[in-house]
Amino acid sequence: MRTSFNTVLFCVILAGLVSCKDGMDNGSNILSFTAERTDFSAPPTKTHLVDFFKVHWNSGDKVAVHADGGSAVLYTAQSDGASTTMTSAIGTNGSSFMMVYPYEASKGILDGKIAFNLPSLQKAYNGTFDPEATVSLASTDNLTAEVVFDNALSLIKFNIPEHLSGMVHTVTFESRSGEPLCGAILCDPSDLSNEMYPGGESHSVVTMKSAPAMTAGDYYIAIRPCTMTTGFRVTALMYDKTYYSRELTYSYTCEDDYIYNIGEVGSPGWYYTSFDYIVTTVSGVGQTRADGGTLIDGSCEQTTWRNVDALCWMPDESGRIMAADRGYHYLRIFDPQTQETSTWLTSNSSSYMKVPWRVTTHGSDLYIANKDTDNILKVASDKTVTLIDNDFGETNGIMDVEFDSDGNMYVLDRDNNTIYKYNGTDASSKAVYATLTKPLSMKFLPGDNLLVTDQQSMMNIISTDGTNSAFAGSGVNGKADGRPGDLFSAKLGYIYDFTIGEDGTIYFSQWNGSLSDQEITTGSNVRMIVPDAYGNYDHASVVTLAGADDSGFADGIGKEAMLKRPYGIIASTDQRSIYFSDEYNYVIRKIDVVPVTAKVRYEDIL
Incomplete structure (x- = not known):
């Protein structure tokens, strides 16, 4: 019926x-x-x-x-x-x-x-x-x-x-x-x-x-x-x-x-909250490069650096930062609370450590990618050093080491255009995971998709099935943010490091111009990729946080600050503090993210 x-x-x-x-x-x-x-x-x-x-x-x-x-x-x-x-x-x-x-x-x-x-x-x-x-x-x-x-x-x-x-x-x-x-x-x-x-x-x-x-x-x-x-x-x-x-x-x-x-x-009648990105120097004297074979520890004004690159949070959850100076082959600890810098490990302790390019934590251990000696080292909390792998040939291209959610290790070899995967951390099984042109840095996104930057001013994503696809960038070197919601309209520079916040925001440091430009006269910046409303990147946006059009050394707010080839970058859990190494200014710097709220006026929207 x-x-x-x-x-x-x-x-x-x-x-x-x-x-x-x-x-x-x-x-x-x-x-x-x-x-x-x-x-x-x-x-x-x-x-x-x-x-x-x-x-x-x-x-x-x-x-x-x-x-x-x-x-x-x-x-x-x-x-x-x-x-x-x-x-x-x-x-x-x-x-x-x-x-x-x-x-x-x-x-x-x-x-x-x-x-x-x-x-x-x-x-x-x-x-x-x-x-x-x-x-x-x-x-x-x-x-x-x-x-x-x-x-x-x-x-x-x-x-x-x-x-x-x-x-x-x-x-x-x-x-x-x-x-x-x-x-x-x-x-x-x-x-x-x-x-x-x-x-x-x-x-x-x-x-x-x-x-x-x-x-x-x-x-x-x-x-x-x-x-x-x-x-x-x-x-x-x-x-x-x-x-x-x-x-x-x-x-x-x-x-x-x-x-x-x-x-x-x-x-009018609504309130608008924006953010000041305040850049300050927290370790080192700007534009003062260490010479003589040693680095000086101490307060911000006392500390010297040769080539400060990699940064990572210490695995002991103390809130301290491990920093690598690749120029003098040092691992040093910077304490954000006291702004004191102290030496933790040098190449005198391990001849395997030379030009430490990236430092990554896994469990309670540190893993170091050494660019000059082409090896991966594991350093325990008691400073015991273990050689994990040095079978890469003489490439001078070992520049990153990361781990997926199952504990498998991955190594980035720029000059061989290769990312290797190891089953487990003991290097007992090693295979080519992906090949791409001149990769620079990598991090895992949730779901074990691997995000990789390269010398073509692009970000690429390698899915778990090995598929390699473009993620962000127009392929043109620069610093234009592009259209909101369109990652491929943005111009990116050379991105040697990035970090991913708990909400999926990707913070990255970059510099522009020629790779052979040792003076770095063009702009250097700290930027972020903000996910879309659902936490995905299909309609994410690139936003520049700090860095002027020209390179140099100056603290300040946002684009008033001047940087010179920023490298390593990390963010606090609440993402209100961002730390980055400013290599050619020989310092570590901090960005404080400070909200600023004002009532909307008629003249603000005219």
Whole structure:
């Protein structure tokens, strides 16, 4: 038996309008289930808001029908339009019916109410809202009569203006007093009154994400209708980690089937938080190169360096930094707390150590890639040195050593254009893992994909199956950041080291110009690659943090600072402190990441 019913959707401007407070764009813009746009980008679904007053059914839309509190029966829309006929393959009988769109939202009936889940993570669609974050309900005692569905949720509308198009990738909306805005909800479809499902998950924050970043237009976040007793907070995160924010600090009620317009992101009344990247010298006297065969330990002003390159955090979790001076074949410890530098190991202790190019930690041990002696050394915490491998030929190209999540060791040989893989750390089994032209440095991303930089001013990624593909860079040497969300529009320099933060941000040091340019007159920089809204790199962005157009030596903020061939780089866990070696200035330097917040003014956006 096939049972059918007609479903009609309609909406009108509400007669009772909420008064305008704190500059919020309410009043005549509070509408029921409407939007001003028709060029929506969501996939086909009834949630499209197709004109100023109407929503729209699409053929194939699915509705759950519960008869007398029973299990859901699937009904499907047979045509497009503001009204449609819905049919079921099996039909349903009863005296009262509760209905849910979409079908997947229905979690059943409890105490005469419909249970459904509103996700805390919603996708951004220009001109409408996330189809997976809409829940429309209806009730009837007669399936042969027209049935009206109403949106059981409130919609928070915001606008991305033209000057921020393609820059905002995440917007969060949260209740300041912690009232649940999403999660497991119970709702009576006859009057749309709701409550949280007992024992179910609830969240006071709803996050909307987009990759690529949101283009100019209107967006809608779906929340549970409720009263936020001390207001709400909204934050719009940009591609470069800066963000706009706004708070409303009085009681604010959001009713079902309403749209609440919180205005244009970044307009006057919002706050903008950017970051100062403050460069200071923490070890060594700038432009003073050590001579005479020894290095002087001590405070920042006393310490001397010959060619400070590799940096890594000590494996003892003391917060101290191991630094390699490849010029005099030293391993030294720098303590950020005291800014004291002390010698830890020299080539006098191990003749195998010559031109230590990279130092990597694995477990409690240090592993050293020595470029001049073409070997890999393991150094225990008691300074016991073990030769792991020196069978590379006389290439002078052993420049990096890293480990995957299974503990397998990888060695980068620039001059043989090869990355080797060892099963385990004892070098008992060695094989070519990848070949590429003049690789310079490497690190593992989550999932054991290997990120590699090269002398062609590119970043490449080698997947676990050995596939080598471009990751970032236009292939042209330089320092242009390119377009937000497009890593291949950026110009990169020679990247001899990079580090990856816990959130996936990649910090790297680079210098530009010719590899044979010992004076390095062109710019040197510290930059970052910021993942997209979902933590991926498909729509990531390159952002320059520090370094002027010309090389030199000067502390300062951001591009006021002058660098000269930065090499090793590491970041603190909270990514508020970045340390890098500045080789041709013979120092270690620090970048303090300091947030700066200011209220947006009209002149800021003109």
